Amino acid sequence: MTLWLANLAIDRWRGRLAPNERHGADATPLALIGETAHGPRIEAVNAAGLGAGAEAGMMLADARALCPQIATAPADPAGDLAFLETFALWAQRWGPWSALDPPDGVLVDVTGVAHLFGGEATLLAEARRLLAGRGLAVRAAIAPTAGAAWALAHFGTCSGREQAILPADEDAAMRLADLPVAALRLDGDVLLVLRRLGLRRIGDLTRIGRDALQRRFRSRHSPAANPLVRLDQLLGRVPEPLLPVMAVEAPLVLRRLLEPLRHRGLLDRVVTELASDMARELEGRGQGARRLELGLWRVDGDVLLRRLELAAATRDPAHMTRLLAEKLGDVEAGFGIELVRLRASWTQPLPLTQSGFEATGEDHGTSLAACMDRLIVRLGEQAVRRPLPHASHLPERAQRWHPPFEAACAVQDELAFHARPLKLLDRAEPITVLYATPDGLPRRFRWRGQLHEVVRAEGPERIAPEWWRERSTARLRDYYRVEDEAGRRYWLYRLGLAGDGRGGMPQWFLHGLCA
Amino acid sequence: MPDRPPASPRFRVTPDPEHALPPTRASFIELGVASCFSFLRGASDAADLATTARALGYDAIGIADANSMAGVVRMHIAAKELKLRPVIGCRIETVEGLVFLAYPRDRAAYGQLCQLVSAGRMTTPDGAWQDKGMCQITLSMLAGHAEGVQLILLPPDDLARRFTIGEQTGKVVRLDGAALDAEVCGRLETILPQLTAQLPGLRHVAASYLYRGDDVTRIERLDALARANGLSILATNDVHYHAPERRPLQDVMTAIRHKLPVVRAGHLLHANAERHLKDPAEMERLFARWPHAIKAAREVADACRFSLDELRYEYPQERYPGGMTSQQWLEKLTWDGAKTRYPNGLPESVEETLERELALIGKLELARYFLTIKDIVDFARAQNPPILCQGRGSAANSAVCYCLEITSVDPARHQLLFDRFISEERKEPPDIDVDFEHERREEVIQYIYRKYGRHRAGLCATVIHYRPRMAIREVGKAMGLSEDVTSALARTVWGSWGKEIGERHVAETGMNLNDPHLRRVLRLTEQMIGMPRHLSQHVGGFILTEGALTQTVPIGNGAMPDRSFIEWDKDDIDALGILKIDILALGMLTCIRKALDLIENHHERHLALATVPREDRAVYAMLCKGDSLGVFQVESRAQMNMLPRLRPREFYDLVIQVAIVRPGPIQGDMVHPYLKRRRGAEPVSIPAPAPEHGPPDELSSILARTLGVPIFQEQAMKIALDAARFSSAEANRLRKAMATFRSRGKVDELEEMMVERMVARGYDRDFAQRCFNQIRGFGEYGFPESHAASFAHLVYVSSWLKCHFPAAFACALLNSQPMGFYAPAQIVRDAREHGVEVRPADVNHSLWDCTLEPVSGGVVALRLGLRQVDGLPEHVAARLVAARESGSFDSVGALQDRAGLSPAHLERLASADCFTSLA
Incomplete structure (x- = not known):
């Protein structure tokens, strides 16, 4: 049985709206947009948009020319695929196994199943009903082979339900002879050649004879380029292997408690035990956890959830316990906790390693990943950052903060500057300076109430504003390295030149402290 | 046929009236100037740099583009206009990573520098063919070509950077006598003594x-x-643009x-x-601690006494029979040719014209130029089969060229303005363009290279600059x-070929301004439009010199193998007074020759370009219907529309037809008046000035033959000269102003001058304004009468062929693709409509080219050739035809076996x- 979700992207998007908004959304033309190298391109259109002339595959700019009021929303192909996978699992209610037919179809094996539902026609009716209830437009068909079912669902006329079922004893070749050759799931260029040769229907292909087709289409490797192979698959002469979808359960361990927990110490013990159970479970699968979910069910029905993300896949129960313990500080037990469950929602393969032969050889340090985990858990996601150099002439933009484990791209740059201070202030502090206008060296300056006499000065280093980011009235900076009478060194700058027409007299700032 | 693109825009200098006198001597000269011809590194053109320099008080300005001399002529012209002295130099960037400013002292040193750049651009250091646009100069090459050149080392940004250079140790040799190639690697301190030793x-x-x-x-x-190291520092500001x-x-x-x-x-x-x-x-002020640096710059600039005016142009010398001088030989050939062209006797007007022209040629010493062109044309015609060729452009104004059989515009029948071609005051070299069959032009080019040698003949460059579309995309x-x-x-x-991208354009796209x-x-983007991107080979402009070309200008390699071109484009060549020959390709000539061959083979009629029967009424009838698909020049939609309205009946009508559907007459709103007068709907009246200013038939000699409406470019110019009484210097300015698009200010002031003067002399203001609009529209697209006449000749011949031998014409047209306006499918459809049976390409009957197959009587059918099959290469078709010699194919398998065709x-x-x- 083929289930073709003809409007998957639009239906999913529609499903996310509130029920009362859906009717309005249907009336306005809407397109779902994906980004390509040439600009935004339409991935899917709703019925109103189709009526206005927009089509899938068109560039957004062209569609806007046809229909200026078309609304847009971003397309979500990854979400659609994930949905299709869960849908394939859900469709296993009708058959022992199902396979994906990307981008928007599912094949379910219903051999010998029809009698459980009261016949194939009833099966199809129920499928349509359930899917309509979920808000998905579907075209379904049942046939002896996957190819025939696909052809019927995509190209068979949907007027009567009888068209959607191909009984096993009927001659498939005759029944499908009127379908166009595109129903054979062929590549675009093969379809073009067939069209040029004047072969438009499947019936034409069967009439023309196998020899001719075999001579003309010689590709053996890809069935999608060989109409003869596809025809045989359709008629069941050649097997067509499918890849079934199988559910994978996330590792889950739980403890039901006879007496509800009200004390923290006991909770910690339970969590420790759960952690070792989970470690055993993961070891059995050869995986390590990246994301853990701890669920605490209270007696009064409330559920508390705590989530934990790890920087590297791990099976170490002590590490997991320690991190989870930090998260339990604010748990309100109420009348007691009766069920504790630990689930690893994201795992990665982690092969078994043999620990060192000599136990004394074990080092007692912590890996960087574990250290980062602890810091993140204690301080929060946003608090752990690493600076990486960034190419910019402005000193405060010459480095950026990145998450700790982001890969740093190797940069080989000549030092664009001569000297930079050891300490750069986040925000430059305004100071008053005595200097010879218009661009003389500073002689004396006052910073934070203290007067400094300049003994030595070097500069100016002129850094012009980044014109593509800043307004055209932004002023340049002239940086000076100065040393005062006590031997302290500072990094000052003057914002602008007197008489550059972008403001009054230039202001001075202190930006850093050298040595 | 689509027009050639307009030349790259010349950024013009507007001299400030305050700066009428030359500037006083400045204390410093900027030598490290990179103009926009250091492609994508310099951001200002020569005009801006020169204007800024003058405004800042310099009396001279240097120019040093990276490994190129492409921009020196523009700087030369711009500086001269502002009365600055241009100091010509180049920025040499070697493969070792060292950068020098090179300023030659005199002509010989300049020649050395050009040779150095040519060597870097023509061959890699290993001696292989160098890629287009690349230049690799090694230190030893620089040392070998540095005689008389002042070098200034530009130190790297990071003084700790290490370099590796070859060391010259003539004293140390290996045991077998070979010189030792040592290398020195180190920072600037280490290698500077070596550099000083190697580069005096x-x-x-x-x-x-x-x-x-x-x-x-x-x-x-x-x-x-x-x-x-015994050197001195020199102050420079490493200029990349003229203003911050x-x-x-x-x-x-x-x-x-x-x-x-x-x-x-x-x-x-x-x-x-x-x-x-x-x-x-x-x-x-910046160099207050180092005044010797400022002085050094001034000294280096003063020591360069070379100016581009010294590039006195030496045209190739030849020896003529009988020891005659070039002028004598030219005169002999001209009179001989006149006898052939006018077998019934030379008309007196033509004789006068010839004498006048020959006298002027003798005075300006241009005889060798004409003889060179005649030699090339003779070579083409002497080939077997002969290559069709025809002169065009302003050269068609010359009766001498007609007698030498370079052009085919008869001075007895058309009014020729020799002044358009050569004029004494203009001081510009003449420009003869010759069209050849496009498929065989290469033979002519190779002949020129063979005769003069690659070191004495070179193609001009074209500067490919940023056009609005490309500019907006890249920016x-x-x-x-x-x-x-x-x-x-x-x-x-x-x-x-659009010229700007303004607010109007943006509003069209609906974007928020x-x-x-x-x-x-x-x-x-506006600033970017007009900046050069790279050089490319010109269509066919050759320059020939007596001495080595590389001593005058650097030569670089083209993208195609065995093609090299100089770094200056044709405007630069003109500005320096160097003579240029344009060897152009015209697809229609190939088509005509092929058609004539087919007619000879199938219809037993021997015809040549000059012997096609003239003034055939059936041909004009066909053109009156607008049935001109495939005919030269008149096949575009606009022309097809115009033909039934203009209804050509004689040759001169074709001349007008060719010239009228152009921006000039259209913009000047002269097309409708002409058509009306032709129809008789309007009386033919030639505008006249007020009686007190001039005779009433002042303009009749110019405008009579076009019914009182100016259509040709020189008619409009003559009106300016005669009616508005422009002096020839002013007329020259007008012509130049028209040719550039940036000088809008100039055009407006000339407009006022012309219109007011004409009105003052009693002309109708509306007529004067329309005349000026027409001149404005002519710009680069105007057709002089002689040029239109040469083209009209081809129009007539091609339409005669189409009228009388449609099958042969269609066959020749298909075989000469790509050319013309229409695709093969449309040519075939048109042939069918004219009753030609067109047979499809067939493995048993077709050759690579389309052919004619006799049907019965004198009727032939057109068989399409295998070249029309999409994706079939020529060698495969040749194999198929060769295999067919032994018998036709009877099955597809036979094709595979005998011809070896792949599936x-x-x-x-x-x-x-x-x-x-x-x-």
């Missing part, structure tokens, strides 16, 4: 005060280093060069905007606009329906 012209090290933060330290260090406002454009150019958006270019951009032209006082990409936005903006520019980012992008090719033949004869 190296006397200075450049120092720049660029506000790097450690400038004083750095310059002191360089000063000490220089002095330790150009910094964003220079940053965008850097981003484009590195194929990055500006936000990611980071340290590739300069930190500040100091690399602009500063005034001498400012430079003195938009660098500034982070997405591709659909830039495409939308680019599409609003009409055609690829208030967005400051978008406004910034548009402003940058892919068989599929292509099948898709093209070539197997019908097998069924």
Whole structure:
């Protein structure tokens, strides 16, 4: 049985709206947009948009020319695929196994199943009903082979339900002879050649004879380029292997408690035990956890959830316990906790390693990943950052903060500057300076109430504003390295030149402290 | 046939009336100037640089583009116009990473420098063919060509950078006598003694005060280093643009060069905007501690006494029979040719014209030029089979050219203005364009290379510059606009020859003009339009010299093998007074020759371009119907529309037809009046001045033959001369102003002058305004009468062929593709409509080319050739035809066996329906 979700992207998007908004959304033309190298391109259109002339595959700019009021929303192909996978699992209610037919179809094996539902026609009716209830437009068909079912669902006329079922004893070749050759799931260029040769229907292909087709289409490797192979698959002469979808359960361990927990110490013990159970479970699968979910069910029905993300896949129960313990500080037990469950929602393969032969050889340090985990858990996601150099002439933009484990791209740059201070202030502090206008060296300056006499000065280093980011009235900076009478060194700058027409007299700032 | 693109825009200098006198001597001269001809590095053109220099008080300005001399002529002209002295130089960047400014002292040194750049551009250091646009100069090459050249070393930004150079140790040899190739690797301190030893012209090290933060330290260090090696520092500001406002454009150019958006270019951009032209006082202030650096710059500039005016042009010398001089030989050939052209006797007017022309040629010493062209044309005609060729352009104004059989415009029948071709006051060299069959033009080019040698003959360059579409795409990409936005903006520019991208265009796309980012992008795009991108080979402009060409201008390699071209384009050549020959290709000549051959073979009629029967009424009837698909020049939609209205009846009507559907007459609103007068709907009246200013038939000699309506370019110019009483200098200015599009101010002032003067003399204001609009529209697209006449000849011949031998004409047209306006499918359809049976390509009957197959009587059918099959290469078709010699094919398998065709090719033949004869 083929289930073709003809409007998957639009239906999913529609499903996310509130029920009362859906009717309005249907009336306005809407397109779902994906980004390509040439600009935004339409991935899917709703019925109103189709009526206005927009089509899938068109560039957004062209569609806007046809229909200026078309609304847009971003397309979500990854979400659609994930949905299709869960849908394939859900469709296993009708058959022992199902396979994906990307981008928007599912094949379910219903051999010998029809009698459980009261016949194939009833099966199809129920499928349509359930899917309509979920808000998905579907075209379904049942046939002896996957190819025939696909052809019927995509190209068979949907007027009567009888068209959607191909009984096993009927001659498939005759029944499908009127379908166009595109129903054979062929590549675009093969379809073009067939069209040029004047072969438009499947019936034409069967009439023309196998020899001719075999001579003309010689590709053996890809069935999608060989109409003869596809025809045989359709008629069941050649097997067509499918890849079934199988559910994978996330590792889950739980403890039901006879007496509800009200004390923290006991909770910690339970969590420790759960952690070792989970470690055993993961070891059995050869995986390590990246994301853990701890669920605490209270007696009064409330559920508390705590989530934990790890920087590297791990099976170490002590590490997991320690991190989870930090998260339990604010748990309100109420009348007691009766069920504790630990689930690893994201795992990665982690092969078994043999620990060192000599136990004394074990080092007692912590890996960087574990250290980062602890810091993140204690301080929060946003608090752990690493600076990486960034190419910019402005000193405060010459480095950026990145998450700790982001890969740093190797940069080989000549030092664009001569000297930079050891300490750069986040925000430059305004100071008053005595200097010879218009661009003389500073002689004396006052910073934070203290007067400094300049003994030595070097500069100016002129850094012009980044014109593509800043307004055209932004002023340049002239940086000076100065040393005062006590031997302290500072990094000052003057914002602008007197008489550059972008403001009054230039202001001075202190930006850093050298040595 | 589509027009040739307009030449690259010349940024013109507008001299300030305050600066009428030459400037006083400045204390400093800027030598490190990179103009926009350091492609995508310099952001200002020569005109801006020169104007700024003059405004700042310089009396001379240097120019030094990276490994190129492409921009020196423009700087020369711009500086001369502003009364500055241009100091010509080049910035040599060697493969070892060293950078020098090279300023030649005299002509010989300049020749050496040109040879150095040519050597770097023509061969790699290993001796292989160098890629187009690349230049690799090694230090030893520089040492070998540095006689008389003043070198200035530009130190790297990071003085700790290490270099590896070859060491010259003549004293140490290996045991077998070979010289030892040692290498020195080290920082600037280590290699500087070596450089000084190898390059005797190296006397200075450049120092720049660029506000790097450690400038004083750095310059002191360089000063000490220089002095330790017996050199001196020289002040320069490493100029990349004329004013600091150009910094964003220079940053965008850097981003484009590195194929990055500006936000990611980071340290590739300069930190500040100091690399602009500063005034001498400012430079003195910056270099107050090192006054000897300022003086050094002045000394180097003073020591360069070379000027481009010294490139006295030496035309190739030849020896003529009987020891005659070139002028005598030319006269002999002319009178002989006149006898052939006028077998019934030379008309007196023509005789006078010839004498006048020959006298002028003798005075300006241009005889050798004409003889060279005649030699090339004779070579082409002497080939077997002869190559059809015809002269065009302003050369068609010359009766001498007609007698020498270079052009085919009969002076007895058309009014020729020899002044358009050569005039004494113009001081410009003449320009003869000759069209050849496009498929055989290569033979002519190779002949020229063979005769003169690659070192004495070279093709001109064309400067490919940024046009609006390309500019908005590149600038938009660098500034982070997405591709659909830039495409939308680019599409609003009409055609690829559009000239600007203004607010009107942006409003069309519906984008918000208030967005400051978008406004910034548009402003940058405007600055970018017109900047050169790279050089490319000109269509066919050759220059020939007596001595080595590389001593005059550097030569670089083209993209095609065995093609090389000089670095100057044809405007530069004209400005320097160097003679140029244009060897052009015309697809219609190939088509005509093929048609004539087919007619000879199938219809037993021997015809040549000159012996086609003239004034055939059936031909004109066909043209009156507008049935002109495939006919030269009149096949476009606009022309097809015009033909039934103009109804040509004689040859002169064709001349007008060719010239009338052009921007000039259309813009001047002269087309409808002409048509009305032709129809008789309007009386033919020639505008006349008021009686007190001039005779009433002042303009009749010019306008009579076109019913009182100016259509040709020189008619409009003559009106300016006669009716508005322009002096020839003013007329020259008018002509020049028309040729450029940037000089809008100039055009307006000339407009006022012309219109007012005509009105003052009693002409109708409306007529005067329309005349001027027409002149404005002529610009680069106007057709002089002689040029229209040469083209009209081809129009007539091709339409005669189409009228009387449609099958042969269609066959020849298909065989000469790509050319013309229409695709093969339309040519075939048109042939069918004229009753020609067109048979499809067939494996048993077709050759590579389309052929004619006799049907019965004198009727022939057109068989399409295998060249029309999409994706079938010529060698495969040749194999097929060869295999067919032993008998036709009877099955597809036979094709595979006997001709060895691969299944892919068989599929292509099948898709093209070539197997019908097998069924």
